[in-house]
Amino acid sequence: MTTTESNPGTASDFDVSKIVQEDRVHGSVYTSPEIFQREMDTIFRTGWVYVAHDSEVAEPGDYLTRRIGSEPVVVSHGKDGEIRVLLNRCSHRANKLCNAEKGNASSFRCPYHGWTFSNTGSLTAVPMKEGYGEAFRAVRSELGMAEAPRVDSYGGFIFASLAAEGPSLTEHLGGSIAAFDRLLNLSPTGTIDLRANWMKHLHHANWKMVVENNVDGYHALFTHASVYDAIRPAKVSHIPSKTDVVVRDIGDGHSEIDYSAEYRKLDEEFIWYGRMPRTKLPKYVAALEKKYGEEKAHDSLVVGPPHTLIWPNLFLAEMNVMYVEPIGPDETIAYTTAALIPGQDDLNVRTLRRSEGAMGPAGFLIADDGEIGMRNQAGLAARDPEWLRLSRGLETDITDETGIVNSDKSAETPQRGFYRQWAGVVGQEITQ
Secondary structure, eight states: OOOOOOOOOOTTTOOGGGTEETTEEETHHHHOHHHHHHHHHTHHHHSEEEEEEGGGGOSTTEEEEEEETTEEEEEEEOTTSOEEEEESSOTTTOOOOOOSSEEEOSEEEOTTTOOEEETTSOEEEOTTGGGGOTHHHHHGGGOSOOBOSEEEEETTEEEEESSSSSOOHHHHHGGGHHHHHHHHTTSTTSOOBOOSOOEEEEESSOHHHHHHHTTOSSSHHHHTHHHHHHSOSOSSOOSGGGSOOEEEEEETTEEEEEOHHHHHHHTOTTGGGTTOOGGGOHHHHHHHHHHHOHHHHHHHHHHOSOEEEETTTEEEETTEEEEEEEEETTEEEEEEEEOBOTTOHHHHHHHHHHHHHHHSTTOSHHHHHHHHHHHHHHHTTSOSSOEEEOOTTGGGOEEETTEEEESOTTOOHHHHHHHHHHHHHHTSOOOO
């Protein structure tokens, strides 16, 4: 869709400091095929990546097809009860085994030559196997589906790493764990359900444009002006100087826009949910109070859900969840769904309608963001100026126990944190 800038470096001489600096990012970060491939080889091949939620594969045999970077995978709840992330490739001649987005199956059969694999990944059947001779018996046990060496979860969110060694998932999530807890504290069961089906949006923009925009507090008054004209009153003022809202670089690439201080100051429940009176949801409120006590339940209903980016591809978008799959330097698929609360049908119906209104095909928010991302990518075809500026709020950032924080919601603190992590990961030496 756009022209690309000159290659800033090959695998042997790549210098990340030439394209990412404290207050600016070079345009080639969004357009270069070589840089995109480095991202696939580093960010998505060596670190933790969100792949699924355990509610989506709740029963033995349940499976989903997803991607880790450019690599297709099957998230499979095996007959032995274990959830695995299997590479979606036949070990014979590389045919993609499973094309369905989801289902329930005890096995996966290759449509090319009929090799069949258990939902645990082991090879179970080879048609006309005698044609391979005696030597095949010795290697057959090694010909199961390849498997992500590390799979772990937090709060039902399943992550996988294609690297056998590295930081634990808990270490990877770091301070962002508080955001998961903030969402789960809104559930009387301490769990959520992501089976409302995913809305799929094709963005003609680099994947980083999509995710960094999610924690950009500067654009809302302009990009989403039609939303604020249509929805009154707003949950809180979107003018940074009029509200106690912060942006935060949590560290390790995670970042957020945090409304909790403003909400606690107002001490009003459900501001984040259209100021819904608690009397409209008596069953939900009673269940939450029974689980956590009146004081904690009240605080959860006051501060509401998080608005947090989890490095590299997950966004806890208040009562929605988004994850992205990079397709190419200028193409990304974003998947969004509503975060439903088990057993709370009245609340969930409202949440679905709100999700459709914000994230659906005719929704207020994601359509705006999709167009802006496309225009950003189109603008990068003009190579001058070479750099994108990320200096807003740099002089007013402060560091506290929660990370690097700025009380100006429009500060580009989250974006600086994102690219600090990006540079550290993408700039590493690639070993084949």
